Amino acid sequence: MAELICRTLRDGGLEGxxxxxxSINDEIDCSLGFCVFEHILLQxxxxxxxxxxxxxxxxxxxxxxxxxCGKLLKKNGVDVAGSSKWLKVLDWFTDPLCWKSKLGESGxxxxxxxxxxxxxxxxxxxxxxxxxxxxxxxxxxxxxLYGKGRFIVGMDSVNEMLRHASIIPVSSLINTLRSxxxxxxxxxxxxxxxxxPQAISAxxxxxxxxxxxxxxxxxxxxxxxxxxxPSLMEQNLRRGKLFIRIxxxxxxxxxxxxxxxxxxxxxxxSPVSSEDxxxxxxxxxxxxxxxxxxxxxxxxxxxxxxxxxxxxxxAELQIYNGRRPETQxxxxxxxxxxxxxxxxxxxxxxxxxxxxxxxxxI
Amino acid sequence: MSSxxxxxxxxxxVDGGHGGGxxxxxxxxxxxxxxxxxHQLLKRALLPQSSDVVVFLAFxxxxxxxxxxxxxxxxxxxxxxxxxxxxxxxxFSDDTLDKGxxxxxxxxxxxxxGKVHRAVEDCGSRVMVIIDDVSLMELHSNSSPxxxxxxxxxxxxxxxxxxxxxxxxxxxxxxxxxxxxxxLLQLEYLVDVVINVEPLxxxxxxxxxxxxTVTRKRVGDDFSESRNRVHNLHFRIKDTNIxxxxxxxxx
Numbered sequence: 001m002a003e004l005i006c007r008t009l010r011d012g013g014l015e016g017x018x019x020x021x022x023s024i025n026d027e028i029d030c031s032l033g034f035c036v037f038e039h040i041l042l043q044x045x046x047x048x049x050x051x052x053x054x055x056x057x058x059x060x061x062x063x064x065x066x067x068x069c070g071k072l073l074k075k076n077g078v079d080v081a082g083s084s085k086w087l088k089v090l091d092w093f094t095d096p097l098c099w100k101s102k103l104g105e106s107g108x109x110x111x112x113x114x115x116x117x118x119x120x121x122x123x124x125x126x127x128x129x130x131x132x133x134x135x136x137x138x139x140x141x142x143x144x145l146y147g148k149g150r151f152i153v154g155m156d157s158v159n160e161m162l163r164h165a166s167i168i169p170v171s172s173l174i175n176t177l178r179s180x181x182x183x184x185x186x187x188x189x190x191x192x193x194x195x196x197p198q199a200i201s202a203x204x205x206x207x208x209x210x211x212x213x214x215x216x217x218x219x220x221x222x223x224x225x226x227x228x229x230p231s232l233m234e235q236n237l238r239r240g241k242l243f244i245r246i247x248x249x250x251x252x253x254x255x256x257x258x259x260x261x262x263x264x265x266x267x268x269x270s271p272v273s274s275e276d277x278x279x280x281x282x283x284x285x286x287x288x289x290x291x292x293x294x295x296x297x298x299x300x301x302x303x304x305x306x307x308x309x310x311x312x313x314x315a316e317l318q319i320y321n322g323r324r325p326e327t328q329x330x331x332x333x334x335x336x337x338x339x340x341x342x343x344x345x346x347x348x349x350x351x352x353x354x355x356x357x358x359x360x361x362i
Numbered sequence: 363m364s365s366x367x368x369x370x371x372x373x374x375x376v377d378g379g380h381g382g383g384x385x386x387x388x389x390x391x392x393x394x395x396x397x398x399x400x401h402q403l404l405k406r407a408l409l410p411q412s413s414d415v416v417v418f419l420a421f422x423x424x425x426x427x428x429x430x431x432x433x434x435x436x437x438x439x440x441x442x443x444x445x446x447x448x449x450x451x452x453x454f455s456d457d458t459l460d461k462g463x464x465x466x467x468x469x470x471x472x473x474x475x476g477k478v479h480r481a482v483e484d485c486g487s488r489v490m491v492i493i494d495d496v497s498l499m500e501l502h503s504n505s506s507p508x509x510x511x512x513x514x515x516x517x518x519x520x521x522x523x524x525x526x527x528x529x530x531x532x533x534x535x536x537x538x539x540x541x542x543x544x545x546l547l548q549l550e551y552l553v554d555v556v557i558n559v560e561p562l563x564x565x566x567x568x569x570x571x572x573x574x575t576v577t578r579k580r581v582g583d584d585f586s587e588s589r590n591r592v593h594n595l596h597f598r599i600k601d602t603n604i605x606x607x608x609x610x611x612x613x
Contacts, residue, residue: 010395019606027545028550028551031551065522066517066524068522070553093515093519093522094519094523095519096515097512099472099475099476099512099518100479101518102472103472103475103476103479106432108476108480109476109479109480109483110483112483112523114522161547163508163511191551193547194547194548194551230575230594231592233592234408234575234591234592237577237579237591237592329447345592
């Protein structure tokens with residue numbers, strides 16, 4: 001399912017349509033959204049560098065160190081030195097508010113540049129939406145030959161944009177990028193618990209795919225509960241569940257579930273394990289009466305022969321008439337009196353309209 | 363962090379062992395103050411056999427307070443300051459911060475960052491930046507939480523560029539009732555190690571004063587699996603030292 005997302009971003013939208021956009025959401029309980037973001041970034045870099053994508057280039061807007069990005073790409077076998085032809089990094093990490101530049105100009109600090117093999121451009125316009133848009137489009141244009149070729153845009157933290165601007169300009173920027181004919185596709189990471197629900201909803205509307213990272217183990221509320229379960233917390237630091245929603249053109253929404261594990265060699269995806277099924281069963285509310293039958297009870301119920309049930313096995317049909325046949329009677333007491341009562345009719349219903357006490361003169 | 367032999371489980375839990383910078387967020391509450399960890403980390407960084415330098419941003423107490431406490435623990439801060447192993451920036455009495463013309467909170471924060479950046483840049487050894495504490499920093503600088511977070515992010519960028527470490531103390535109960543996304547949550551996403559100091563889960567005890575939960579997330583370019591670890595430790599505060607031990611293993 002993660003591969004489906006990567007392929008969708010790789011192929012981009014059809015001509016005249018808005019570019020597909022993926023929103024990766026996570027929360028602090030399982031903050032592995034960045035692992036998923038890295039996985040998708042590496043997959044797309046692989047497609048673009050091997051020219052298997054309709055997009056020819058990537059522009060990444062990063063709020064982590066470009067040094068880290070370079071090491072990540074190198075670790076995964078990407079030729080970092082040659083990546084400048086197809087990958088541009090807009091650096092939001094080193095000096096987004098120009099503090100270092102100002103201090104450098106005043107002589108307070110030296111403001112040495114970062115040494116990296118990636119093609120990095122410092123972002124000085126984090127608060128200005130139009131300048132940001134221009135920076136992204138300019139970087140994409142730099143890489144394309146004769147202005148041709150689409151590119152993919154990745155943003156590793158929309159939260160940084162939302163810290164400095166309201167949701168309206170941020171949504172407007174995303175929609176403008178999606179509408180641009182040079183943009184193949186977009187994807188971004190959003191820490192949902194850092195934003196108001198309105199902002200999250202607005203970004204959801206701007207996306208065509210949403211991948212929500214959920215904890216593999218749900219902890220109880222409260223710090224004390226968390227600190228008493230370190231092993232459960234560790235699980236959530238390494239594993240998570242990915243809930244993917246894809247909006248189709250015809251309006252229907254396809255939902256998929258997948259588990260993933262962040263390892264040293266990358267992110268591994270797998271179908272939802274049966275442990276979750278067991279967990280779901282245990283979520284049935286406990287009540288005072290038994291809703292289920294055990295195996296033994298099912299077997300005994302199957303053995304009960306119902307009245308008037310014809311087994312059709314060739315044996316003589318026996319209809320239960322409320323008395324045992326004479327052949328099955330015990331010994332006949334010859335010397336004493338006995339009362340033999342024969343029912344008037346086998347068809348007589350127990351609940352007859354006739355009152356049996358009618359003949360009594362009371 | 364220093365690469366010496368670990369002297370207690372807390373150092374082992376916190377130190378990544380990869381020699382690079384690490385950003386630690388220390389969360390405490392009214393019931394259990396986390397300042398003793400600040401004192402311990404300060405003492406460890408200023409050990410005679412270490413060449414580390416400490417930049418200490420004090421928003422809670424003046425220099426004399428820390429000096430008295432560290433003397434009891436066997437560390438003379440005045441001597442370390444004279445040896446230029448300790449740069450103590452006291453927000454109350456620091457003459458180098460232009461108090462008369464502080465301008466806005468933005469200017470003060472940027473000036474403060476400039477001092478930290480300069481100290482890290484000029485120092486040839488590893489630097490540890492200690493902030494005590496972030497909650498008071500927000501008050502004294504009269505600035506927004508967003509600006510304080512920007513300051514922290516800029517300090518974080520120094521850890522990548524110069525390999526320094528940052529340790530910041532924050533009071534979690536100050537931010538617990540907020541109805542909007544808090545500075546605490548933003549910092550938790552950013553940092554590498556979170557140390558949560560809280561009362562003992564099982565209640566009060568005479569010989570155990572509280573518990574720590576140390577959460578190490580994936581750090582920077584260290585992709586090793588040993589990063590994602592959670593340690594639960596108990597501690598006992600003595601006069602001159604702190605005992606750390608795993609639950610049920612006091613010895």
